[in-house]
Amino acid sequence: MIEENVSNEKNSKIKALIFLLIISICIYLTGCSNTSDSGNNQSNNLSDKNVKIHFINTGNSDAILIQDGKTFTLIDGGDNDDENLIVDYLNNQGVKDIKYLIATHSHADHLGGLDFVVKNFNIENVFVSNGSAETKSYRDFIYALANKDLSPSVPLENKKFYLEESYFEVLNTNGGNTTNEQSLVLIYTNGKDKVLFTGDAEEGTEKEILSKLGKVDILKVAHHGSRSSSSQNFLDKVNPEYAVILVGKGNSYGHPHKDTITRLINKGIEIHRSDFCKDVIFESTGKGVKTECKEWAYNNIQNKDLNNSKNILKHENDTNILYDSKIVYWTPNGSVYHITDKCNSLSNSKNILTGSIVDSGKPRVCKNCE
Known part of the structure; x- marks a missing residue:
């Protein structure tokens, strides 16, 4: 039995290595056969049916499900500890087959749960970015694909990959100097509606694709809102x-x-x-998008000087709680929040967090800030 297990493990590793080689060949040839334009005979007429776009709440990680009728695309799969959450969410949406499984790049907070997805659902196409990683998360993903005889490939730029009547295009496969910059950036179109999915792409990638971009209805903000992305020009x-x-x-x-x-x-x-609305779900009609998710409070601030702006709102989950939505600062282990990040008490702090008073979870303001 031990010899059999060792043999099976060895075979899995061999398969994985073969598929890694296939990825390299796909990159060299600028795409495999399964990256062909699967919508050649599709109509370009506007879609009359609604498409659902699920931004799944997996914490500080990405997982996005596009639901066009009975056809599904999954963009990223959360972190390693999100595996069961992702599989349960997909099951609850009636997913059995995934037409396109897309790993925007090789960081664990984007593909950590994808090995479980591969094991639990039928997958038709697997797209990956131009790059790899020597990490356990990436190996688990590749092993899972190999064990189901799935061949990952780098999608061709500017090809239309159809779900039913809606489709997406990949704007960049050139890669970059960092794994984040290698993120696949996708523009999704349903009728007149456009959604831009950015992975963790940073300003370098934004500059590279700027000439290909136009107005979109929804932007998935790159890298969880990091300052390295979403530049002003972009x-x-x-x-x-x-x-x-x-x-x-x-x-x-x-x-x-x-x-x-x-x-x-x-x-x-x-x-x-x-972190405010949990799962953020949009409906695309082909002529406009809508959501029942409540707008984040800071959008009601009219004064652009955030540190001086105040706006009293009702908290989403407790209509009896009122809070001041000005931006405050705190440290993970601190017992108070600060009105300014220039507070003397923060001078030696390396990890300063930003958000509302409610976000901070701190019971009172710093005495030095009062």
């Missing part, structure tokens, strides 16, 4: 009506960063956050 070009930030409450990275939030607010973009 936002001016795509000018979305809605921005979605997939972010974990009280995360140690301080996501989303104040600089990014400020740029979004100053452009009047309606912000929706998974």
Whole structure:
């Protein structure tokens, strides 16, 4: 029995290595056969039926499900500890087959749960970015694909990959100097509606694809709202009506960063956050998008000087709680929040988080800030 298990493990590793080789060949040839334009005989007429776009709440990680009729696309799969959450969510949506499984890049917070998805659902096409990683999360994903004889490939740029009547195009496969910059950026079209999915793409990738971009209805804000993404030139070009930030409450990275939030607010973009609204679900009619998710409170601030702006709102989950939505600062282990990040008490702090008083979870303001 031990010899049999060792043999099976060896065979799995051999398969995985073969498929890694296939990926390299696919990159060299700029795409495999399963990256062909599967919508050649599709109509370009506007879709009359609604498409659902699920931004799944997995904390400080990405998982997005597009549901066009009975055809599904999954973009990223959360982190390693999100495996059961993702599989349960897909089951609850009636998913049995996934036409396109897309790993935007090789970081664990984007593909950590995809090995479970591969094991539990029928997968037709698997797209990956131009790059790999020597990490357990990436190996688990590749092993899972190999064990089901699935061949991952880098999709061709500017090809239309159809779900039913809607489709997506990949804007970049050139890669970059970092794994984040290698993120596949996708523009999804349903009728007149357009959604931009950005993975963790940073300003370098934004500059590379800027000439290909136009106005979109929804922007999935890159890298959980990090200051390294969503540059001013980029936002001016795509000018979305809605921005979605997939972010974990009280995360140690301080996501989303104040600089990014400020740029979004100053452009009047309606912000929706998974740490505030949990699962953020949009419906695309082909002639406009809509959501029942409540707009994030800071969008009601009219004064662009965030530190001086106040707006009293009812908290989403408790209509009896009122809170001041000005931005405050705190540290993970601190017992108070701060009105300014210049407070002397924060001078030696390396990890300063930003958000509302409710976000901070701190019971009182710093005495030095009062």
